[in-house]
Amino acid sequence: MPVITKNFTIETQGHSQILDITKQVKSQILNISISSGIAVVFIPGSTAGITSIEYESGVMQDLAAAIERLAPKSIHYNHDARWGDGNGYAHVRAALIGASFTIPLQDKQLLLGTWQQIVLIDFDNRPRTRKVILQLIGE
Amino acid sequence: MPVITKNFTIETQGHSQILDITKQVKSQILNISISSGIAVVFIPGSTAGITSIEYESGVMQDLAAAIERLAPKSIHYNHDARWGDGNGYAHVRAALIGASFTIPLQDKQLLLGTWQQIVLIDFDNRPRTRKVILQLIGE
Amino acid sequence: MPVITKNFTIETQGHSQILDITKQVKSQILNISISSGIAVVFIPGSTAGITSIEYESGVMQDLAAAIERLAPKSIHYNHDARWGDGNGYAHVRAALIGASFTIPLQDKQLLLGTWQQIVLIDFDNRPRTRKVILQLIGE
Numbered sequence: 001m002p003v004i005t006k007n008f009t010i011e012t013q014g015h016s017q018i019l020d021i022t023k024q025v026k027s028q029i030l031n032i033s034i035s036s037g038i039a040v041v042f043i044p045g046s047t048a049g050i051t052s053i054e055y056e057s058g059v060m061q062d063l064a065a066a067i068e069r070l071a072p073k074s075i076h077y078n079h080d081a082r083w084g085d086g087n088g089y090a091h092v093r094a095a096l097i098g099a100s101f102t103i104p105l106q107d108k109q110l111l112l113g114t115w116q117q118i119v120l121i122d123f124d125n126r127p128r129t130r131k132v133i134l135q136l137i138g139e
Numbered sequence: 140m141p142v143i144t145k146n147f148t149i150e151t152q153g154h155s156q157i158l159d160i161t162k163q164v165k166s167q168i169l170n171i172s173i174s175s176g177i178a179v180v181f182i183p184g185s186t187a188g189i190t191s192i193e194y195e196s197g198v199m200q201d202l203a204a205a206i207e208r209l210a211p212k213s214i215h216y217n218h219d220a221r222w223g224d225g226n227g228y229a230h231v232r233a234a235l236i237g238a239s240f241t242i243p244l245q246d247k248q249l250l251l252g253t254w255q256q257i258v259l260i261d262f263d264n265r266p267r268t269r270k271v272i273l274q275l276i277g278e
Numbered sequence: 279m280p281v282i283t284k285n286f287t288i289e290t291q292g293h294s295q296i297l298d299i300t301k302q303v304k305s306q307i308l309n310i311s312i313s314s315g316i317a318v319v320f321i322p323g324s325t326a327g328i329t330s331i332e333y334e335s336g337v338m339q340d341l342a343a344a345i346e347r348l349a350p351k352s353i354h355y356n357h358d359a360r361w362g363d364g365n366g367y368a369h370v371r372a373a374l375i376g377a378s379f380t381i382p383l384q385d386k387q388l389l390l391g392t393w394q395q396i397v398l399i400d401f402d403n404r405p406r407t408r409k410v411i412l413q414l415i416g417e
Contacts, residue, residue, distance in 0.1 A: 104274035135382035243413035
């Protein structure tokens with residue numbers, strides 16, 4: 001049973017932009033020797049997260065508003081006081097959402113729901129080029 | 140090392156009902172050819188989540204209250220304004236909790252704590268029949 | 279492809295102490311027969327969680343403050359009313375953060391970002407000796 005490591009890069013605008021990466025993830029599993037197993041979608045770094053959602057503009061605004069309530073930009077962050085990065089809220093948001101998301105794979109298909117997309121949320125306070133890692137294990 | 144995909148269905152009441160699915164998950168691993176590895180508990184769909192908790196009625200009420208603070212039902216949701224579903228809060232809650240939960244399996248036992256149960260939280264605004272997927276990889 | 283189960287114990291102060299366990303996790307994968315695959319970091323129990331963050335004292339304070347907003351210590355918890363444990367908030371926090379974190383492993387290296395550490399957060403209201411499980415699958 002092989003292990004296959006894939007990755008792709010994606011340009012983000014930061015500022016808690018939510019990007020649908022389902023297509024990119026699916027394109028990585030088209031021509032591999034694993035048909036069933038798991039796909040771990042992982043974002044290296046401490047200012048972005050991975051989850052799933054119905055990727056629809058209304059929900060995106062609603063999720064952004066919830067994240068803003070959870071770790072508002074406008075409050076004091078000790079990280080910023082120490083380092084002057086101005087992205088203390090991004091670190092907190094990323095830790096709460098999580099950097100890893102594991103999806104079952106069966107017969108070359110990710111077992112996502114019909115309205116369930118994989119999203120990368122870039123919480124940083126500037127545009128970034130992000131590398132997303134896809135770890136595939138199976139048979 | 141095989142990959143085994145199992146699933147079971149469960150009737151929910153929606154409205155952020157928290158269901159203990161530990162027994163159902165355990166029953167799926169009784170007679171399989173994998174004794175050690177991982178079990179990925181995954182909910183397809185965008186209005187439910189999976190996590191673990193001490194399944195006790197006091198804690199259930201406390202978790203429900205925390206989720207209500209996180210994404211209150213009574214505020215405006217753009218999803219509802221666009222689609223009229225009335226379940227905008229469910230999408231936001233599901234994205235924050237996450238659809239996937241991975242548990243180590245050793246000698247046919249899930250390595251959960253004594254007071255740690257696997258729960259499905261159905262955030263949708265109506266009863267649902269949910270299919271839970273269990274992806275098992277190991278030896 | 280083998281499955282390897284490791285664990286280590288760590289003394290915590292509880293009270294939402296955030297501990298960097300990256301070194302302990304890395305030390306477990308030094309001399310094993312798996313070089314590529316996944317590492318599942320799992321905390322058995324219902325009052326602690328695992329995630330990743332830039333482990334820097336400012337961010338630690340900021341994350342602690344966000345967790346306090348999410349499930350404040352000072353409000354009423356039904357768990358405490360029923361059981362008198364006084365750690366109702368700990369159960370809620372743990373369920374929201376999650377007990378499991380999966381990291382890709384390639385050529386004996388965890389594919390974490392440069393500033394991304396694995397953390398255990400012990401939400402309980404007293405010092406604990408925690409056992410962290412590391413489930414490794416790969417080749």
